Amino acid sequence: MHMIEAVIKPSALDDVKAKLASLGILGCTALECKGFGKQKGHTERYRGGRMDVGFVPKVMLKVAVKSEDLDKAVDAIIESARTGSVGDGKLFVYELGKVARIRTGETDNDAL
Amino acid sequence: MHMIEAVIKPSALDDVKAKLASLGILGCTALECKGFGKQKGHTERYRGGRMDVGFVPKVMLKVAVKSEDLDKAVDAIIESARTGSVGDGKLFVYELGKVARIRTGETDNDAL
Amino acid sequence: MHMIEAVIKPSALDDVKAKLASLGILGCTALECKGFGKQKGHTERYRGGRMDVGFVPKVMLKVAVKSEDLDKAVDAIIESARTGSVGDGKLFVYELGKVARIRTGETDNDAL
Amino acid sequence: MVGCKTILRPGLGLVMGVALLVLLAGVSPTWAQETAEAVEAAEEAEAGISDAMFTVNNLWIMIAGMLVFIMHLGFATLETGLTRSKNTVNILFKNTTIVCIGILTYALIGFSLMYPGDGWGIGGILGWAGLGVSAGEEGQTIAYADGAYTYWSDFFFQAMFAATAATIVSGAVAERIKLMPFLAFITPIVALSYPITGSWQWGGGWLAEMGFYDFAGSTLVHSVGAWAALAAVVVLGPRLGKYAKDGTVNPIPGHSLPMAAIGVFLLWFGWFGFNGGSVLSADAAGVSLVLVTTSLAAAAGGLVAAGTAYVVNKNADLTMALNGILAGLVSITAGADLMSPVDAILIGAIGGAIVVFAVLAFDKVRIDDPVGAISVHGVCGVWGTLAVGIFGAQGLIATGSPAQLGFQLVGILSIMAFTLVVAFACAIAVKALLGFRVDAAEETEGLDLGEHEMSAYPDFQRVYIKSYHAREI
C-alpha cells in the first residue's frame, strides 16, 4: 500500500477528488498548507512598508491506495491537477508499512 | 523507527493522547485536517442555496515510535479512538529512515 | 529521494528556509501544527477557570530532497533550527518511492 | 420611573395677573375688551412655552428609546463574543428575532398589561388597557403626560425596554438550547410575565402603592431577565464538558473578546438612555445627575471587578472587567436618581466585587451561565435594589429606618417568585411538548450547523485541537 501526498493548487481540489472518485477511490485527507517553490508569492504593502510574502497557499491531499491502484491514482491526480502554469505542485509517494481502519480494526488492503 | 499517522475524530484526541502517555509515549504532533470518506459531510444552506460540504473535520496525529513500540502504540490508538461509528478514521504506518532531535542533534532511537 | 519532515519552532522558519536556499534547495511545504512533547504548553485562565493547554504551536516543514542532498539538508535544518532550548523540535526522514512535478509530469529527481 | 411629577406651569401667573387686571378694570367698558385681548395674548405665551418644553422633553424620551434599542446590539455582540464560534449564528438569530418579537408583542398586549391606567382587573396586580396601541385624541398632545412625552414616545421607549429581559436570557441558555423551543419559552415571558410584574410598579400597581422603589429597573427589568434565565438554565442543564465528573470546572472560553468588549461599551452607551430616559423628562438637573451616577457606578464596577478577579483568579481577566462594568450599571439602575456621586461609586464598586464571586459561586453549584447573565442582572439587580434601601435619601443611612429596605425586599422577592414560577412552568411545558435541548452530537458539532445549517465564519480555519485538560468533547 502506498500513500500519495500531493501538494496542489486549492482550486484543483474539486477536480482531483472527482477524478479519484471516478476511479473508485473515495477516501482522502486534505490539509491547508503553504508552499515555497518556483512560483513566487505575492507582495503586500502596509502603511508604507512592503512585504514579500514568500509562500503560496496550497492544499496537501493525502491518498492511501492499494499498490495496484498506485499508478492510475498518480496519473489521475497529475492529470486533473495540471494547469500547466508554474505552481501546479508536486506529488510524493510513500510506502506504507501498515494501514488500519480504526472503526473496525481491519488492516492493510481491507482498510482501504 | 516508524511514524504512525492517525486521522481521528477531534473528540478522540484527548483520549488517544492520554492512552499513549500511559505507555510512556509523550511526544506527538497534531494537525487540523479535513477528511473525505464513507462518513458523509454535512449540508449548509445560505440564502436559498444549498451546499453539500463533502469533508468532515478531523485531526491528524503523527507519532514517531521505536520499532519495538509500534504495535502497542498502534493498538493503543485504535482502541482509544474507536467509537464504532463511521468516521472513526484511519491509521497509517511509515517507516522512518532517520529521526533527529534538533535541540541536541541526537538521532534515531535516542531522539525518541 | 527522501522527504524530510521537520517540526520546528515558528520563529525558526525564516532561518531554516534561508539556510536551505543557500544550499540550492528552494522548494518546501509548510503546515501549521501543534506539538506535544517535553516542552510544556501554557496555562490559560478564564472566568476563574484554569486550562493547561498541552500543546505548543509549531511549524511542520516538509522538504523533498535528492538522496545525495539528504545529509547536508538535514544538517542544515538542525543547525539553523537549533536554539538549544527545549522545544526545538524533531526531524524525520522518509524514503520516497516516487516524486512528480504536476505541471510537467517530470518524475523523481527531475522533479526536484 | 413611577408616577410623573408636574413638568412645568409657566406663564400661569401671567394669566391670573391679567385676569386680575380684568376684574379691577371692570369699571370701564373699553377696558373689558382691551383686557380680553391681553388675557388671550397671555394664554398664547403660556401655550408657546409649554409647547417648547413638551417638545424638548419628548425629544429626549425618543432619543433615550433609541439608546435603549442599541443595547440589543450590545447584548447580541456580548453574548456572541462570550460563546463559541460554532454557536454564533444561533445566538445572533435568537437575539435578532427576540427584539422583533418583543416589540410586536409589546404593541399587541404588553404595553396594555404594563400600563393599565385605570383598567385594573385585579386591583394593582393585573390590569388591561385594551388590545393594541392607539394614541387616541390626547395621546399625541401635551395633555397625555403633562408635557413630558406623547403616547407614541411612551410606547416607543417602553417597547425598547421590553425585549431586554429576553435578550438577557438568550445568553444564559446559549450553546445548547433548541431554537424553536427557546422562542416558545421566551415569548410568554416577554409578552406576559414582564409586563405584569412591571405593572405592579411602573403601572402604578401594588408595589408602587406600597412604596417599593426601582427607578429604571434593576429588579423590574434586569432581575426579571435573570430569574427567567435561571429557570431555563436549571431545566436545561450545563453545557457538555463544562463540569467534569471529577468535579473540576472546565472553562469554555468565548470565541471573540473584541466582540464582547464592543457589546459592553454599547450597553454602557445605551444605559445612558435606559437610566437617563427613566427620568421621563429632559429635566436638566434630574437627567444630568443620573448620567453622572450611572457613569461613576459603571467605572467603579469595572475597576473593582478587574481588581477582585486579579486577586481571586490570579489573572487580569478582561471578561470580568467587562462583567464588572455591567454589574455597576445594573446596580445603580434602581436608584440612579437618588444617589450622590459617592453613593454611586460605592454601589457600583460593591456590585463589581459581587459579580466576580457570583460567577464563581454559580459554577460551584453547576449552574452553567456562559455569559454571567444571572450574576450580572440577577445578583447585582438584587443588590442595586437593596441599595436604594441603604444609600440615598430614602436609605437606612440617611433615614435610620429600615422601612424602605423592607419595601425593597418585598419588591425583589415578589417579582422573583412570580417570574420563577412562570418561567419554570414555561420551561417545563416547552420541554415536555417540544424538547428543550439539542442532542449531544449537535451540541458538539455546534448549533449553527444543527439548528441553522450555516457557519458564522466559513472562511476561517476552526481550531479542533483544543487544550488538553479542559476538554470540549
Next chain:
Amino acid sequence: MVGCKTILRPGLGLVMGVALLVLLAGVSPTWAQETAEAVEAAEEAEAGISDAMFTVNNLWIMIAGMLVFIMHLGFATLETGLTRSKNTVNILFKNTTIVCIGILTYALIGFSLMYPGDGWGIGGILGWAGLGVSAGEEGQTIAYADGAYTYWSDFFFQAMFAATAATIVSGAVAERIKLMPFLAFITPIVALSYPITGSWQWGGGWLAEMGFYDFAGSTLVHSVGAWAALAAVVVLGPRLGKYAKDGTVNPIPGHSLPMAAIGVFLLWFGWFGFNGGSVLSADAAGVSLVLVTTSLAAAAGGLVAAGTAYVVNKNADLTMALNGILAGLVSITAGADLMSPVDAILIGAIGGAIVVFAVLAFDKVRIDDPVGAISVHGVCGVWGTLAVGIFGAQGLIATGSPAQLGFQLVGILSIMAFTLVVAFACAIAVKALLGFRVDAAEETEGLDLGEHEMSAYPDFQRVYIKSYHAREI
C-alpha cells in the same frame, strides 16, 4: 419630506392683543408710551418662545443627521459580513471613500442641484442654486426654514443621505469590480443623478407638484441606489462560480455573520434618524409616530422574512432575517408618517416576505447581488412607495380612489427610468474607458491582494478547502 408646514407662531396674538390695547388706549398720551413698552415686551416673549422651538427643532435635525451618518458604518459592516474575507479590505475601502466623496460632492454641487429653490432651469426637472454651500444672512437664523432648522443643519442632514445610495451599490457589485472604475462609476451617480431625481420631489419639482409622496425616500434614496446597482451588476456579470454551467446556483457564503448583524442593528438605529429626521422638525406627535411605525415595520419584516425563508428554504437563515428587517425599514420609509401601527406592521410584513422571494428570483435570472441590495432597496423600495397609495390616509383603502397609487407609480417609474439610463451609461462608459471587472485570477485570489496588496485578517488561517459541490474556483 416635501414642503415644510409652519412649525410655530406662538405669542403672535400676544402682540396683536397688546397692539389693540394701544389702539383703544390712544386717548391718553402717557398711555401711548406705556403700551409701546408693553408691545416691545410682548414681542420679546414671542421671540424667546420661537427661538426655543427653533433650537429644539434644529437639535433634532442635527442628531438625525448623525444617526444617518452611522448608517454608513451599518452598510460597511453588513456588506463586509456578507462577502468573503479575501475581499474585505476592498469593500471597506470603497465604503469609506464613498462617504467622503458623497459629502464633498454634495457640498460642491449636490445640495444645489437637489434644492434649487427658485433656481429652476428646466421647471421642476433641473435646477441649480449655485456652486458650493453658504448660509447667507438668513441661513443661520430662524427665518431659513420657518423655525425648523438652519441652513447648515439642512445641508448636514441631506449630505448624510447623499452617500447612502452609493453605499447600497457598493455591496451589490462587491467581490469583482475594479476599485478605480467603481469610484468613477459611482461619483456621477451620487453627485448628479441622485440630487437631480431628488429635486423632482424634495426640491419641490414636478413629482411634488403632481402629488407623488415619498416621505423619507423609499424611492428617492433606496431604489435609486438599487437601480444604479442593477445597472452595474448587469454590466459586470456574476461572480465566478456563482452560477454553474449546469444551471445550479452555488451560494457563496459571507465570511462574518456577526459583522452582518452589527450592520443591520446599526442601520435600524440610524433609520430612526433617517425617518424621524424627515419630519423636518422635532414635532412631538409627528416624530414619535414615525419612530413607532418604523420600529413595527422593521420587526414585522424581520420575523416574516425569517419565517418565509424557513418555509421556502428549509432553514432558519440569519441573513434572511437580517435582510427582512431592512426590507421592513425600506418599505415603511415612504409613508412612515402616514401609517397607523397596524398599517406599518402589514407594510413591513409584506416587505419581509417580498425580500425572500426577490432574492431567490434575482438568482434565478442570474443577477448576482452578494448582499441582496437590489431586493432590499429596490423591490421593497417600490413596494413601500406603492403602499402609500394603498394604506394610510391617502391610500386606496381610505380614499377608495387609485389616484395616489397612480402618482406613486409615476414617481417610481420616472425615477427608475432616469436612474437606470444614467447608470447604464456610466457603467458602459467606464467599462470602455477603464475596464470594469478584475480578471479571473485576481477574483479568485481576492481583491484585497489584487487591488490593495493587503489582507484584512493576516493572523487567521484562511480556509481553502471549501465545500465540494459549491465550488469557489
Next chain:
Amino acid sequence: MVGCKTILRPGLGLVMGVALLVLLAGVSPTWAQETAEAVEAAEEAEAGISDAMFTVNNLWIMIAGMLVFIMHLGFATLETGLTRSKNTVNILFKNTTIVCIGILTYALIGFSLMYPGDGWGIGGILGWAGLGVSAGEEGQTIAYADGAYTYWSDFFFQAMFAATAATIVSGAVAERIKLMPFLAFITPIVALSYPITGSWQWGGGWLAEMGFYDFAGSTLVHSVGAWAALAAVVVLGPRLGKYAKDGTVNPIPGHSLPMAAIGVFLLWFGWFGFNGGSVLSADAAGVSLVLVTTSLAAAAGGLVAAGTAYVVNKNADLTMALNGILAGLVSITAGADLMSPVDAILIGAIGGAIVVFAVLAFDKVRIDDPVGAISVHGVCGVWGTLAVGIFGAQGLIATGSPAQLGFQLVGILSIMAFTLVVAFACAIAVKALLGFRVDAAEETEGLDLGEHEMSAYPDFQRVYIKSYHAREI
C-alpha cells in the same frame, strides 16, 4: 470652548416694559396692584422661556457627552484592529480600564484641577476647586452656566473627554508595554497632567488670557495624548522585528481591518459630540456650522490621505484612508467654529496629506507607533491649532496679522513642553520601579498569554507561517 457667551435673555424687556407701566401709572392706587400682577406675570413668562432654553442646551451637552463616550469604543476597536491578534486582550483590557480610571480620577481631582474657577493657586497656571464633585445649590440650576447646562452635565461632558488622551497613548505603546506599568504611567497623565494643561485654556488660565484659541482640543486633548505617547514610545523602544538591523522597516500588519474601520466610523460619529458639544450650548447656528466643518474636514482628510498614500506608497491603503479621516477631524477640532466650509476642506485635506508623511517619517526615525497615534493626534493636532492662526476670522489671511499664529505657537509649545516633561518623568520612574516592557519571549508569544493568560480568539487557527522577509520574531 473657552469662556461662555450669554445664551439668552428673552422677555427681559417684558419686565422692564411692565415696570415702566407701573411707574407711569403710579397715579392711581388700583393701578399699582394691577401692574404688580402684570410684572409678576411677565417675569413668569421670562422664566418659562429661559427654562425651556436651559433644558434644550443642557440636553445637547448631555448627548454630546454620550457621543464622546462612544469614542472610547472607537479607539478600542481601531487600536485592536491595527495590532496583532496575540495582543488583543491586552489592548482591550487597557482601553476598558483606562476609561474607568479616567472617569473616576476626573471626578476625584481632575475636574477640580481643570476648572478651578477662582481657586487659582498659582495664577492661571495651577488651580484647585476642591476635592470631588458636588453641584452645590446653584449647580443644578440655570444660574450655573447662564442657562447652558448644569454642573452635572458639565462634569459628564468633561469627564468623557478626560480619558481620551489616555486611550490615544494606549495604541502607540501597544504590543510591548507591561500592563500594570502602563496603568501606573497613564494614571498621573490623565489625573494631573491633562487637567492642569487644560486649565491653562479652558479653565480660564494664562493661555486663555493670552489669546490662545483651541475650540475643542486639537492641542489640549489630542496633542496631549500624542506627546505622552511619544515619551512612552521613546522610553519603550520599538516592537521586536519592526526595524531590521539592515535598516529596513518591517511592516507589522494589524489583524482585523474591519475592526479598525468600525473604530474610525465610531470616532467620526463621536466627534460630532466632541466638537458640536464644545459650542457649550445647543445654539442652532453655532452647532450646525461646527457639524458641517467637522464632516467636511474629515471627508477631505480621508480622500487626500488615501490619494497621497496611493501616490507615495503605491497602494490603496485602507489604514491610511482611515488615519486620514482622523487627521481631518483632529485638524479641524481647534477651529471648527471659526471656519468656512472651504477653510474646513483645506484644513482637513492638508491634515490628510500630513498624516501620511508623518507616519513614514516616524518610521524613518524608528519611533514605532503601531496605530499612528502620534502622527494623527500630535502632528495633525499641531497643524490644526496653527490653522486657527492662518484661516478663519482670526487667521493671518483675514487679519493680515501673525498675532494669533503667535499665540497658537505659544500654546502648542508650552503644552507640549509640559506634557513631555511630565510624561518622560513618569515613564522613566515607572521603568525604574516596575519595569516598562515585557521580555522578548513574552512579546513574541503575545501579551495576551503573558499578561492575561487568555486568548482573544481561541477558536481560530492562528497563522505562524508568516511572510518571509518581514519577520515577526
